[in-house]
Amino acid sequence: MRVLGVDPGLTRCGVGVVEGVAGRPLAMLGVGVVRTPADAETGQRLVAIEQGIDAWLDEHRPELVAVERVFAQHNVRTVMGTAQASAVAMLCASRRGIPVALHTPSEVKAAITGSGRADKTQVGAMVTRLLRLDAPPKPADAADALALAICHIWRAPALNRLQQAQAAARPSRIPTTASVRKVTR
Structure with a gap:
């Protein structure tokens, strides 16, 4: 599985591509940051992020994009920028x-x-170790993007089994021939 991880941010949007499967060594295919000027x-900044992510999608052709879920922070302005960058990444994919x-x-x-x-620091150190890199990716946004991709690769098999079990436990919502009453006038 090839996953593009995106650590959304309006100034620095971390991106990293990891390939592999759970239980096997992983390989980093690329890592970087899409930057936009604060002024x-x-x-314009969102367009620049869109162009940057599109370029990563074109170059690496991932099977899935893993994005950090935006969570509430005290600084509303930071949350808004992160949410906007996150939406751009989801839209591009x-x-x-x-x-x-x-x-x-x-x-x-x-x-x-x-x-x-x-x-x-701990996340960067583990990403370095797991991907057998010489040094942690800089800035931290880049390491976080790789961590997102790794997380998804490792969690995907369990998430798929959970979704299948949930789907099997739900009654079908699509009417079958036997359950549809014939209406006559």
Whole structure:
């Protein structure tokens, strides 16, 4: 499975591509940051993020895009920018028919380090170790994007089994021939 991880941000949007399957060594195919100038208008910044993510999608052709789920923070302005960048990433993937998965920061930290409260240094160190890199990717947004991709690759088999079990447990909502009453006038 090839996954593009996106750590959304209006100034720095981390992107990283990881390939592999759960239980096997993973390979980093690319890592970077889509940057926008802080003094540019929000619309221009979102277009720049869209162009950057589209370029990553063109180059790496991921099967899935994993995006960090936006969570509430005290700084509303930061949350809004993060949410807008997140929406752009989801739009770029969805426009191409690429599935999108959302993971919370604590889910990613727990998957990568074993603790949902790990700090950025711990996440960077584990990403470096898991992908057999010489040094942690810089800035931290890039390492976080790789962590998102790794998290999804590791969690995907369990999530798929859970979705299948939930679907099997729900009664079908599509009427069958036997359950449709014939209406005559």
